[in-house]
């Protein structure tokens with residue numbers, strides 16, 4: 001890991017409920033009560049940008065992002081999925097994969113904006129979602145053997 005990792009929360013902890021751990025990246029289900037199903041795909045090493053990765057690594061990371069998006073669509077039928085790689089606050093490479101509904105608290109704004117309305121969070125079955133994500137992401141190491149998307 002590069003310098004700065006000691007102060008980086010994504011170097012120190014999972015960053016949410018660990019869904020899947022691969023050889024060099026992981027998937028977590030975030031604790032975001034207003035946005036159920038919000039997942040993050042987090043590169044293991046402390047790098048800042050997608051272009052810091054070798055092309056094959058970047059492709060593998062993004063394949064996981066797409067797998068997660070596919071499961072969220074299949075399981076939750078959102079109106080939209082938001083994919084975002086910001087890292088402005090925590091400059092450790094990660095992708096947000098966020099199911100969105102037109103009646104969620106922030107729609108059509110990004111989830112980081114000021115809420116437009118107060119609504120009860122959509123009820124989802126976390127257990128079913130976790131099982132589906134783990135099934136789609138395959139074995140414990142690196143995603144090898146997972147079904148192609």
Ligand SMILES: [Zn+2]
Pocket residue numbers: 004005008009010011012045046047091092
């Ligand atoms: Zn880090």
